[in-house]
Amino acid sequence: MSTLTATATTVIHRAYRLTLDPSPQQAEQLSQWAGAARYMYNHAIGAKRSSHRLWLQEVAFATYEQALTEVQARTAIKIPIPSTPDFNAWLTTIRNTHRDAAGNGSLLPGRDGREHEPWIHAVNRSALVGGMRQADEAWKNWIASIQQTRTGRRVGYPRFKKRGVAKDSFTITHNRKSPGIRLTTTRRLRIPTFGEVRIHDHARRLQRKIRAGSVEVTSVTVNRRGHRWYASLTVEETIPMPRLSKRKRAAGIVGVDLGVKVTAALSTGDLIPNPRIKALHAKKLAHLQTALARSKKGSRNRAQLVGKIGRLAHLEVRQREGYAHDLTNRLVNTWAIIGIEDLNVAGMTRSSRGTVEKLGKNVHAKAGLNRSILDVAPARIRRLLTYKTFWAGSQLIVINQWAPTSKTCSTCGAVKAKLALAERTFECQVCGFVLDRDVNAARNIAALAAVAPSTEETQNARRAAPGKLVTGTDEHRVAMKREGLQRVIFAQ
Numbered sequence: 001m002s003t004l005t006a007t008a009t010t011v012i013h014r015a016y017r018l019t020l021d022p023s024p025q026q027a028e029q030l031s032q033w034a035g036a037a038r039y040m041y042n043h044a045i046g047a048k049r050s051s052h053r054l055w056l057q058e059v060a061f062a063t064y065e066q067a068l069t070e071v072q073a074r075t076a077i078k079i080p081i082p083s084t085p086d087f088n089a090w091l092t093t094i095r096n097t098h099r100d101a102a103g104n105g106s107l108l109p110g111r112d113g114r115e116h117e118p119w120i121h122a123v124n125r126s127a128l129v130g131g132m133r134q135a136d137e138a139w140k141n142w143i144a145s146i147q148q149t150r151t152g153r154r155v156g157y158p159r160f161k162k163r164g165v166a167k168d169s170f171t172i173t174h175n176r177k178s179p180g181i182r183l184t185t186t187r188r189l190r191i192p193t194f195g196e197v198r199i200h201d202h203a204r205r206l207q208r209k210i211r212a213g214s215v216e217v218t219s220v221t222v223n224r225r226g227h228r229w230y231a232s233l234t235v236e237e238t239i240p241m242p243r244l245s246k247r248k249r250a251a252g253i254v255g256v257d258l259g260v261k262v263t264a265a266l267s268t269g270d271l272i273p274n275p276r277i278k279a280l281h282a283k284k285l286a287h288l289q290t291a292l293a294r295s296k297k298g299s300r301n302r303a304q305l306v307g308k309i310g311r312l313a314h315l316e317v318r319q320r321e322g323y324a325h326d327l328t329n330r331l332v333n334t335w336a337i338i339g340i341e342d343l344n345v346a347g348m349t350r351s352s353r354g355t356v357e358k359l360g361k362n363v364h365a366k367a368g369l370n371r372s373i374l375d376v377a378p379a380r381i382r383r384l385l386t387y388k389t390f391w392a393g394s395q396l397i398v399i400n401q402w403a404p405t406s407k408t409c410s411t412c413g414a415v416k417a418k419l420a421l422a423e424r425t426f427e428c429q430v431c432g433f434v435l436d437r438d439v440n441a442a443r444n445i446a447a448l449a450a451v452a453p454s455t456e457e458t459q460n461a462r463r464a465a466p467g468k469l470v471t472g473t474d475e476h477r478v479a480m481k482r483e484g485l486q487r488v489i490f491a492q
């Protein structure tokens with residue numbers, strides 16, 4: 001299909017997800033490794049929390065004792081929050097101590113006075129460090145959230161991960177000098193220290209790319225979703241510089257209204273229906289949950305029900321992911337420029353019930369709205385579009401969320417003062433134009449995208465636009481890194 005003869009290439013960060021087929025013993029062992037990573041996470045969070053508590057006490061003491069204002073006390077008192085480098089030394093010590101003790105089979109108590117588990121040695125060190133890094137990340141996100149330097153949902157005070165509640169997962173970073181994470185065959189993945197695990201289908205495409213040298217593995221995250229184990233291989237992949245096809249160039253701009261009644265309304269008039277995945281499973285889920293509530297604690301029946309509920313939830317997630325991938329593939333493969341609105345998704349999905357003092361308005365309608373929005377996950381669609389447009393040589397333009405795209409007539413430009421959510425049709429009082437509400441919004445988005453001021457996303461996207469190709473690889477690598485795209489999961 002591609003007529004690329006170009007020598008120009010670019011490096012992207014992406015992930016290949018493989019479904020694993022571990023033996024029952026291996027599955028047990030994978031759970032143990034995930035448990036070890038969780039233990040390290042909890043240890044790190046515990047240490048951070050106690051340092052933070054100490055700091056709060058000192059601040060309170062200083063305001064009382066030294067008559068400082070709270071602001072003064074907060075800047076004057078410094079108690080460092082420990083992070084991975086600090087824990088690393090601790091980890092080395094306990095692993096060494098444990099090695100000494102291993103001879104006679106006894107376990108030495110750790111710094112916290114408790115005995116450390118024998119796995120501390122069996123598990124790859126990198127998996128343990130991965131747990132601590134995750135704790136650093138959680139702490140950083142919380143700080144950013146309270147300082148309001150972070151966009152999106154508010155992040156709460158970092159909590160401990162509970163066994164059986166938190167997702168089983170561990171990450172091992174790759175040592176590039178001695179690549180321990182590798183495909184021994186197209187059907188077997190080798191995880192350092194752990195050994196080889198069978199792959200459910202095959203990884204022929206990935207194997208070919210690794211052999212050709214266009215893909216370099218940087219880390220592997222092994223996690224369990226429902227009854228399945230997956231391995232996400234994060235890679236650096238060299239791809240030909242994306243270019244725009246003639247067909248897409250001719251297709252031009254599309255405006256996309258991510259939405260309420262339908263998943264997406266396009267400025268072309270196409271309405272992409274809501275998959276209603278949640279509703280599809282709701283009845284079955286309700287049935288299982290009733291059975292679970294009636295089951296006896298600790299019974300085999302109960303364990304089976306928990307398993308079934310987990311599978312159902314997992315199926316739902318996979319279906320939702322599949323739907324989002326299909327939609328975004330279709331968009332980036334058809335149009336040169338895609339305009340979307342910068343929705344405040346967290347705000348839209350927050351509970352509409354309000355508080356006791358201030359009851360929410362229109363609770364019933366909004367609750368329905370929230371459910372359907374969660375089903376469609378506009379945030380996911382936007383994230384997918386951000387990197388897929390780059391790969392496809394298209395351009396993503398994000399419109400300021402305060403532009404009145406719903407209330408503006410896409411024909412004459414007159415703006416309505418009010419438009420209730422229940423009004424599904426846009427009727428212009430000025431020119432008499434009548435159109436589906438969401439399609440009208442999509443047309444306005446398309447018009448704004450055509451004259452959009454630069455945002456960070458559009459700048460990144462524009463670098464990949466036709467006629468503005470940069471032939472070096474480094475600039476793109478930097479741009480992609482800044483976007484945090486190395487964390488994007490893309491199913492193979």
Ligand SMILES: [Zn+2]
Binds near residue numbers: 410413414428432
């Ligand atoms: Zn009008």
